Amino acid sequence: MIRSLLVANRAEIARRIVRTCRDLGIATVAVHSDADAGAPHAREADTAVRLPGDAPADTYLRGDLLVKAALAAGADAVHPGYGFLSEHADFARAVRDAGLTWVGPPPEAMEAMASKTRAKEIMRKAGVPLLDAIDPAEATADDLPLLVKAAAGGGGRGMRVVRELDALPAELDSARAEAASAFGDGEIFVEPYMEGARHVEVQVFADTHGTVWTLGTRDCSLQRRHQKVIEEAPAPGLDEELRRTLAESAANAARAIGYEGAGTVEFLVSSAGRAYFLEMNTRLQVEHPVTEEIYGLDLVALQLRIAEGERLDAEPSAPRGHAVEARLYAEDPARDWRPQTGIMHRLEIPGLRVDSGPADGDAIGVHYDPMLAKVIAVAPTRAEAVRRLAHGLERARIHGPVTNRELLVRALRHPEFEAARMDTGFLERHLAELTAAAPDDDEAASLAELAALAAALADAARRPGTATVAGRLGGWRNVPSQPQSRSYRAEPGGTEHEVRYRLTREGLHAADMPDVGVLGAAAELVVLDVAGVRRTFEVTAHGDRRYVDTPQGGFVFTALPRFPDPTARAEPGSLLAPMPGTVVRVAEVAVGDRVEAGQPLLWLEAMKMEHRVTAPAAGVLTALHATTGRQVEVGALLAVVAAGE
Template sequence: MRTDATVRRLLVANRGEIARRVFATCRRLGIETVAVHSDADAGLPFVREADVAVRLPGDAPGDTYLRADLVLDAARRAGADAVHPGYGFLSENAGFARAVLDAGLTWVGPAPASIEAMGSKIEAKKLMQAAGVPVLGDLDPAAVTESDLPVLVKASAGGGGRGMRIVRHLADLADAVSGAQAEARSAFGDGTVFVESYLEHGRHVEVQVVGDGRGGVLVLGERDCSVQRRHQKVVEEAPAPGLPDGVRRTLHDAARSAAQAIDYVGAGTVEFMVAGEKVAFLEMNTRLQVEHPVTEAVFGLDLVELQLDVAEGRDLPEAPAPQGHAIEVRLYAEDPAADYQPQSGRLGSFEVPDVDVEFAALRGPGLRLDSGFGSGDDVGTHYDAMLAKVIAWAPTREQAARRLAGALRRARLHGVRTNRDLLVAVLGHQAFLAGDLSTDFLTEHPEVVRGREADLEPLALAAAVMLAERDRLARRVQRGAPVAWRNVVSQPQRTVLEAPDAGGQQVVVEWYGGRDGYRHATRDDLVVVSASPDLVVLEVAGVRSQTRGQKSPVATAAERELLLDGGLGSARLREVPRFVDPADVLAEGSLLAPMPGTVVGVPVAEGAQVVAGDPVVVLEAMKMQHTIKAPVDGVVTDLVGAGQQVAAGDVLAVVTAAQDSTPESNTPVEETA
């Protein structure tokens, strides 16, 4: 499919970092840009960076970015002559691609027929098998035996890990199939699933291709995307480490055959599972991938520019030789320790140090940041929880991992919990550095999920001292007088702080102030060397380090909250008031919303008797469903209604415990996609 048309004004039918990524290439090439945005996204950077922006009324994807008619109307009103779909949303919707072409616009993507050919995983496997691409054979669920186990149940439509189940016990197969069908029907509108063999300790390896629609296919190496959670990628790198040369050739040849079999146009990715010498086709994503920057860094190419070149009818270049190694991590607003529960809120601080490039091909040693957010932006509940991608390139894999981990450690990330500590732990893990990779990496190494927890006591002392210094400077008289000075010292000052990004954990700090400065009341190994309202130098067991603090922009006027970063780690700490308004005290047994969202299910009635673990409320946020369960046996009261919008911390229900019941937790949560 060639248009031989010059693109002058491009609409990106997407949001966040991929929209900004495409805009960056367009600016360099002199192409005008058009953004479409929901109401929830109106204040995000991608809207500000576009030459023209068109509002799509509403917040939910189904009302905005998934409305092909609204997107096409926006293109017409904005005078766009081309559409780039990004990834997700309508990017692999053949009907949308066809509608764009029918409207006389240039479609920066593959032909609708190619999208349709790869849209069904079942039909795609048949097509690839006919083209000589190695595939795993399908199994009849009714005929699966113990010798076939383990098997994988997969949705034929869609992706992202939804509608996917690993089955290791034959008795679980029927429930896995029905559960996958229901999940696929809800997520994709198509409940078709299939069963295939599951490769234990397999690697997820994919090949980047760019086709010209005339049989020419550029193969730009492979990427390893094995480190995953919930079948969704977390760490990606190029080239894939430790692959035998024969396996690498098989992957590249199979990817070329796959693209040629459907006369592929533009950028696409052919995904495989690899176990030893065995290679098996998974699927072909007929779009740009999230992890495309690592290929750009290694080959020194701009894949978005190549997409535009092909859309405008130009020939493909020769593939350059790959150089060095690149690693990308996905920085998510989520809590890995709480089963990767998505987080939402306002980013008080979002700064990654030493960034060399933003939204462009990284050539040579350096660090690249592809982000959809900045400091002060709101992370909502309607879309994916990914905040940014951070990419490092270096001559060797070990150097790239070290550079990337160092940048993540020094990043200032406050306002929502993130998976930053998990990513740092993975990049420094002995198994990762040895190239011992598989899709069950995080399951095999649960220690990385815990990450590195900051020691809150020294940070809390630093926060207490900063707050005291701020109080001193706020005085109208006697600013020079020492803080907390007393003629006769009877007891230490007592400051109680909580860490909102660490589950509300509280730390009590007892300290003295006076002419000799500040000191901890009970720990001689914790010394305040110097103090100011925004910088405290502490010595912990003889090791001196700085901690900087700034007032949190996400705090209310009445809250005293600081964002702390430095050699002791990072934390957001809020001073707990000495006196609490009785109206703010929650009833015992209150089940609180873990994040803003919509109540989509209330499986119990007001006054119902429940036992611990029974579902009480189902909350939908960030494309996930969160089941709020009863923490104890008891009676349900004050129950929210289905369809109600709730904020984080809102009371969803109260479970009044039976006398012999002991609470396990305040708000147990179980997630499903």
């Protein structure tokens, strides 16, 4: 029996494991970097051990420190979660060699699946259908498009889609460099890129007595940068023959490597309905909650029981209903999925299952993945589950860094998704419409801005000594005058709007909205009459940010000063760091070289993603301040490109 478990991970999955252990009566030990010293997972566990440093390479990727922490805290088992060292066979061996229980598959099974190229050889022998690799030296135009993939690791790192043969050599070099940096293994391979394919996976469980379960299917086709964004179970629109093929292939894959514990076998399903083996993840998946919801199981508890030697029943229970999960990220989809940092002041999504990493008041930093939470809805039918999830996200109160919330809501309500006609190219194909800024005449945004203004005026009026005499009197004049105005910038997007208003004996009136009246205004609650319809707005201020939450959605505005700071301007051609991060590569360019607009100059790594920084315009590189390994803050000057010859 496991009595004390060390969770070798952080954030959402660490909290998830701690929650199950508490239900099972198992003591928990957390580990934390210095950046995570006050993180919820470290607070919620019974015991916490510090891993000195901030970077993953110095903390959560140090297997020796994790084993040492488990022994020091008196743990008798280790759960790796997902990511970090969860699929490292050497770490699993080190845990076992220390006399601890490893909550995961045998190291030999992990090694068999660690390299995608070796995994395909094993699957071929097991009769699992798969795509044949292509020798890049012999690739022709008839083979296009191609997919370059890293043999190790995952999460979309080291992956490139190639649509022009001339671009293949450069993409091979780029993928190889990223894979070596991310996984310490630069091996890559090339296979056909299947346009219009779906990403479907099968959850498997195997005990130590030879029983193998397949827990239905999940569709994970909605992806950005080859990383999943929306997942659901069961995968919709598959005929019974295809479901049977997927289940049999997944079970054969598990048996072929002597698997134990939780694992996922992933497939690409072509538009013609044929399945091809993609890879096997030898760990618990991020999207496991949708399987839990329809099968009524706690998969973490099942992992722990298998590690203790328990037998699975001959067959799992039958699934019921449909579940959909959306990953809420601190990122801006409209700006190349740029990760965001800052304080998460509030994260509240009522009525749905929320597996979150940060809690209110936590800082979102640059060292780790930008995922904030997984939001899961379950219902008797797919349509109901999708509707519940979209509605819940729309009404969520998310106060902090920019997130992908709006994109998630729009994607869930897109006609193609509602009809289950999605594929792995869905987000790329529809990104423009899913991230389009609201039009200037958008009534909902205008009302939210008016509510923000009304709340700000009410807040100023209630504070003694903060208003002028005219302000305390409401700015009242004896004769009509021009309207006053305040400006706000919508976030994200940066569209600026001016709200014109008058303060009269009757109160606040919007100069450009004659059908709108203010029924009540306080610092945090504003009630408007909109052509006879009563609407309520919750307003929260954090610095110059205004968060306005309504039943129809949330809005974020930045209150703009009347006189902008002239020192905030950058010289023309300046290339500033779009985010805090680490320079991992610099292109082979030198000061004095001519560069073209969009030409890559360097690569920044932030939040486990690599971001290409390009020349803002054609011209001459007159300064280059970036060096490999340099840590930069947002706005740091990286280079200068002077226009002209």
